[in-house]
Each structure stands twice: as C-alpha cells, then as structure tokens.
Amino acid sequence: MFSKKVYLKRYTFFIDELYLKEVIGCSYFCSNLSNFAVMVKEIQLRVTIQEEKQGSILIKKAAHNLGVDEKEINAIKVLRKSIDARKAQIIFNYKIAVYINEQLPESSNYTFNYKNVSSAKEIHIIGFGPAGMFAALRCIELGYKPVVLERGKNVKDRRRDIRAINQFHTVDEDSNYCFGEGGAGTYSDGKLYTRSLKRGDVRRVFENLVFHGATDQILVDAHPHIGTNKLPKVVQNIRETILKYGGEIHFESRVVDFSIKDNKISSIQLQNNKEMAVESVILATGHSARDIYYLLHRKNINLEAKSFAMGVRVEHPQQIIDSIQYHCKGERNELLPAASYSLVQQVKERGVYSFCMCPGGFIVPAATANGEVVVNGMSPSKRNSYFANSGIVVEINVEKDLQKYNQYGVLKGLEFQKDLEKMAFNAGGKTQAAPAQRLTDFVEGRLSPNLNTSSYQPGLNSAPLHTLLPSLIGGRLRTGFEAFGRKMKGYYTAEANVIGVESRTSSPVKIPRKENLEHPQIDGLFPCGEGGGYAGGIVSAAMDGERCVEAAVKLLKK
Numbered sequence: 001m002f003s004k005k006v007y008l009k010r011y012t013f014f015i016d017e018l019y020l021k022e023v024i025g026c027s028y029f030c031s032n033l034s035n036f037a038v039m040v041k042e043i044q045l046r047v048t049i050q051e052e053k054q055g056s057i058l059i060k061k062a063a064h065n066l067g068v069d070e071k072e073i074n075a076i077k078v079l080r081k082s083i084d085a086r087k088a089q090i091i092f093n094y095k096i097a098v099y100i101n102e103q104l105p106e107s108s109n110y111t112f113n114y115k116n117v118s119s120a121k122e123i124h125i126i127g128f129g130p131a132g133m134f135a136a137l138r139c140i141e142l143g144y145k146p147v148v149l150e151r152g153k154n155v156k157d158r159r160r161d162i163r164a165i166n167q168f169h170t171v172d173e174d175s176n177y178c179f180g181e182g183g184a185g186t187y188s189d190g191k192l193y194t195r196s197l198k199r200g201d202v203r204r205v206f207e208n209l210v211f212h213g214a215t216d217q218i219l220v221d222a223h224p225h226i227g228t229n230k231l232p233k234v235v236q237n238i239r240e241t242i243l244k245y246g247g248e249i250h251f252e253s254r255v256v257d258f259s260i261k262d263n264k265i266s267s268i269q270l271q272n273n274k275e276m277a278v279e280s281v282i283l284a285t286g287h288s289a290r291d292i293y294y295l296l297h298r299k300n301i302n303l304e305a306k307s308f309a310m311g312v313r314v315e316h317p318q319q320i321i322d323s324i325q326y327h328c329k330g331e332r333n334e335l336l337p338a339a340s341y342s343l344v345q346q347v348k349e350r351g352v353y354s355f356c357m358c359p360g361g362f363i364v365p366a367a368t369a370n371g372e373v374v375v376n377g378m379s380p381s382k383r384n385s386y387f388a389n390s391g392i393v394v395e396i397n398v399e400k401d402l403q404k405y406n407q408y409g410v411l412k413g414l415e416f417q418k419d420l421e422k423m424a425f426n427a428g429g430k431t432q433a434a435p436a437q438r439l440t441d442f443v444e445g446r447l448s449p450n451l452n453t454s455s456y457q458p459g460l461n462s463a464p465l466h467t468l469l470p471s472l473i474g475g476r477l478r479t480g481f482e483a484f485g486r487k488m489k490g491y492y493t494a495e496a497n498v499i500g501v502e503s504r505t506s507s508p509v510k511i512p513r514k515e516n517l518e519h520p521q522i523d524g525l526f527p528c529g530e531g532g533g534y535a536g537g538i539v540s541a542a543m544d545g546e547r548c549v550e551a552a553v554k555l556l557k558k
C-alpha cells in the first residue's frame with residue numbers, strides 16, 4: 001500500500017508535484033515549516049490542462065482556496081480525480097484533503113485481519129472468480145477455512161490455453177477467458193465501476209485489491225481501472241494469501257454434482273469421481289457455467305429466467321473517439337487518458353446501450369466451448385492500443401421477447417444466447433474468427449467487401465450481421481447506432497467495425513435465494529456472484545462473495 005512510499009517522502013523539502021504523481025500516485029507534499037492551526041480540510045479544485053502541467057499547482061490552489069500560506073500545508077492527498085471534457089477547455093476535477101500543519105496518516109483505515117484457519121471449520125466455495133476469491137478472503141478474516149474448487153487452471157497455466165484460442169482456435173472448456181484462476185475477472189478489462197453501492201463496502205474491495213498489489217490510483221480515480229496486464233499478479237497474490245493462512249484451493253476440480261439430504265446440501269462430487277462432505281457451499285460459478293444451470297434444472301431445483309442484454313462489439317480507431325470526446329484534431333494531449341464514452345438510446349421500448357467500453361483496448365474471444373463465438377473487450381493498464389472498443393447491446397425482456405423459446409422454460413434466455421453464439425461461429429467460418437461488418441454497412445444493410453483492421457486476434461470474416469442477428473437485436477442496434485452518430489459526431493463511420501456477438505453481458509438465469517442468502521429449497525447452499533444473478537462485474541461479484549460468507553457464518557454459528 002502507499003504508506004511505505006509516504007514514509008520515504010515524508011521529510012523531503014521540495015518535491016515536484018508531477019514527479020510525485022509518477023512516484024507515489026496520489027499524494028503530494030511540501031515542507032512543514034510553521035506552527036499554525038492543525039487540521040485536515042477537504043476541498044474541491046478545478047485545474048485546467050495548462051495548470052496541470054505546472055508543478056505544485058494543487059498546493060498553490062489549495063492555499064488560495066483556504067486562505068492559508070502554502071508553507072502551512074504539510075501534505076495534500078488526492079481523494080478523487082475526474083476529467084470534465086464536456087467543453088473545449090478540459091478540466092481536471094480534484095477532491096483533495098489538505099493537511100495543514102498535520103501529518104498524512106501512514107496507513108489506510110482498512111485492515112485485513114487474516115487468521116490461521118488451517119484447522120478451522122470449512123466453508124466450500126465453488127468457483128474462484130472475484131466472488132469466490134473475496135468469499136475465500138472473508139472466510140479467513142472470520143476464522144473459517146475456505147476450500148475452493150475451481151474447474152480451471154492457475155493463471156500461469158491458463159495463459160497457454162488462452163493463447164491456443166487466439167492462435168489455434170481451440171477452446172479448452174475448463175480453461176479459457178472465463179474459466180480458471182480469477183474467473184472472468186483475470187483476463188478482463190479490470191474496470192472497477194459499480195452501481196451496487198448499497199450492496200456492500202466498495203472501498204473495502206478496492207483497499208483489498210491494493211493490498212494485493214493493484215495500484216493505489218484506483219482509490220482516487222473516478223473511473224478506476226486495473227488493466228488486463230496487471231490483474232494476473234493481483235489474482236496470484238490473493239491465492240498466496242489464502243494458502244498462507246491455511247485455506248485450500250483445488251484447481252482442475254470441476255464440480256459435477258451434489259447431494260441433498262433432508263433439504264440440506266451434504267456433499268459435492270468432482271469430475272474425477274472425488275466426493276467431499278460439505279456443510280456450507282458458496283456457489284460462485286459465474287454466468288458462463290451452463291453445466292451448473294443444467295444440473296440444477298435436472299435436479300428440479302428452482303431457477304428463474306432473467307432479463308439480460310445482447311448485441312455486438314464495435315471497434316473504432318482510438319483517435320476518432322479522442323477527437324470527438326476531447327474536441328481535438330490528431331493526437332490527444334499527453335496528460336489525457338484514452339477517451340471513453342457511454343451511450344444509451346431507447347429504441348422501440350428497449351434500451352440500446354454501450355457496455356464495458358475499453359479505450360485503448362482489444363477485442364477478445366470469450367467463448368467457453370468449441371462451436372460458439374463470443375466477443376468481449378479488455379485493455380492494458382496504459383490503455384495504449386490503437387483501438388477503442390465497446391459492447392453495444394440491446395436489452396432483452398425475457399418474458400416478452402423470447403416467446404419462441406418458451407419450450408425451454410426458465411432456460412429460454414440461455415438457449416437463445418447459445419443459438420446466437422452458434423450463428424456467430426458459423427458466420428465467422430467455423431473457427432474462433434468472428435463475423436464482422438463495417439458499421440455503416442451494418443446500418444445501411446449491405447455486406448462489407450472488406451473490413452477495417454482489428455485488434456481481434458483470431459481474425460474477422462465479413463458477414464451480413466444485419467440479416468443474421470434477429471431483428472429484435474439487429475433492428476434496434478441499427479437505429480441505435482444512427483442515434484449514437486448524432487450524439488457523437490464522427491462516431492458513425494465506415495472506419496469502425498461491428499463484430500459479433502457480445503452475448504455474455506450478464507446471466508440469463510437467476511438462482512433464487514432467501515433473505516438469509518440460502519437457496520429457498522436447499523439449506524447450506526448460497527448462490528453467489530454473477531452466476532446467481534447477483535452481480536454484474538468484478539466489484540459487485542466481490543462484494544457478493546463477502547456477503548454470502550457472512551451469511552453462511554451466521555448460520556454455522558447457530
């Protein structure tokens with residue numbers, strides 16, 4: 001965490017702010033020269049790009065704002081930083097704590113009190129994505145031993161299987177972009193945005209990620225992002241904490257069945273015929289574990305169909321998005337990050353919206369089985385790729401829009417999703433190459449004679465997505481894209497590709513739970529995270545993992 005770095009710089013007399021920003025991320029200092037009132041004040045500051053370039057601008061502005069001498073300011077801690085690019089004059093908005101004759105505290109308010117749990121009571125966790133990882137960490141804090149069963153491999157071995165998808169078009173059904181250590185979160189974009197602010201302590205999750213090696217900049221940025229290149233190390237550090245304190249993690253251990261006795265989960269079976277007696281099980285298998293939904297359905301365990309969203313990924317040269325968002329021609333200012341966007345449009349009573357926008361990123365093949373093509377996006381921490389991509393998806397109302405799939409009951413959304421992914425596989429040429437069209441051709445309804453270059457490694461095949469996608473999605477997307485072109489001048493361009501299909505935005509199935517977070521029919525089973533329908537991203541899944549363990553512990557203590 002940043003406390004060590006703070007200590008190193010504490011007694012430095014004059015430190016250039018920009019240098020400090022590089023070195024310690026979010027803390028700025030000047031010397032402690034006088035003995036005025038001791039206090040910490042939180043203020044907001046607006047800084048132009050020209051001012052941002054100057055050294056010590058935050059101290060100067062803070063001193064002016066508070067009517068104190070610059071020498072009285074001992075330290076400044078940036079609490080929040082965001083960019084307002086609505087007008088030509090781009091502004092950095094800062095929320096800062098000003099330490100007037102007061103030292104910056106050395107450590108964070110958050111502590112993680114991990115205990116040795118090697119001989120403690122066990123809680124079994126199926127799935128080691130963000131929900132499973134944070135469930136395991138919470139077990140250790142609360143004095144219980146997590147026993148994690150994960151179908152995929154550790155991050156290092158998983159990398160080889162990911163390469164095989166990109167280079168040889170072969171998908172290992174237990175080890176891919178969604179399955180393996182860290183779950184879909186490991187090779188994700190690592191954006192840490194969440195709307196689930198009331199569902200848990202977001203800050204605690206951020207602090208824990210920093211504790212495990214994420215940059216402390218995520219504690220400050222309005223749109224925090226870790227980056228796909230940094231996530232594997234964080235995930236590995238989390239694994240090491242769990243093992244160090246006596247937890248167990250079993251890779252290549254797919255759960256294939258479980259037994260129930262007197263309405264209570266009693267054991268789980270693994271693919272290698274191994275059986276484990278269990279008392280409390282956190283089911284955190286994510287939204288791509290279709291075998292788990294089929295298993296529950298076969299066992300007549302209640303599930304619910306859930307509305308979700310599907311569509312395509314659109315990819316522009318990043319420079320086009322920068323020039324629109326930053327009102328510039330050519331390269332963006334060096335102090336500005338690759339620009340992002342967030343778009344939404346109502347079309348025929350359904351929302352069409354951008355999802356998981358990845359500035360300076362890559363499109364990746366996120367299928368979990370051969371015979372399907374699924375695209376998703378990610379970006380490295382520097383967001384320095386040539387491309388900007390985003391899912392553009394249409395809200396699917398599972399009750400009204402999927403009448404044709406009624407025969408599948410609660411699994412109708414899942415079957416619809418599968419059909420679309422098969423369509424993309426066939427249209428892409430029956431490999432992991434994806435079907436694609438220039439954006440303008442998609443909207444205007446013609447096949448693209450050729451495509452723009454793309455970050456999608458397995459390659460693209462020109463295909464008539466405008467006719468291949470069901471009209472409930474394709475028609476709305478086409479209207480939506482035209483509207484987006486009016487909102488962002490330059491967005492609607494032949495220089496962009498649309499690439500299919502973006503189908504795994506969230507789970508099409510919900511696994512119900514009672515108020516105490518147990519499944520209504522099975523005591524001791526806690527549906528958790530995105531697969532249960534209780535999370536939509538890394539942070540909400542992590543918070544749900546913590547909550548499920550807290551709920552399990554409450555019952556175990558009774």
Ligand SMILES: Cc1cc2nc3c(=O)[nH]c(=O)nc-3n(C[C@H](O)[C@H](O)[C@H](O)COP(=O)(O)OP(=O)(O)OC[C@H]3O[C@@H](n4cnc5c(N)ncnc54)[C@H](O)[C@@H]3O)c2cc1C
Binds near residue numbers: 126150186189255289
């Ligand atoms: C390319 C990509 C980019 C993304 N970018 C972002 C982003 O920027 N920000 C964001 O918030 N979210 C992002 N997401 C989504 C995010 O990763 C998920 O919302 C999150 O990982 C869900 O967490 P989870 O723990 O509920 O499930 P998952 O992460 O899906 O983890 C489930 C785990 O369970 C394991 N499992 C499944 N079945 C079994 C079984 N039968 N037995 C044992 N183990 C099993 C799987 O192998 C997997 O490891 C992205 C996803 C992808 C694929």
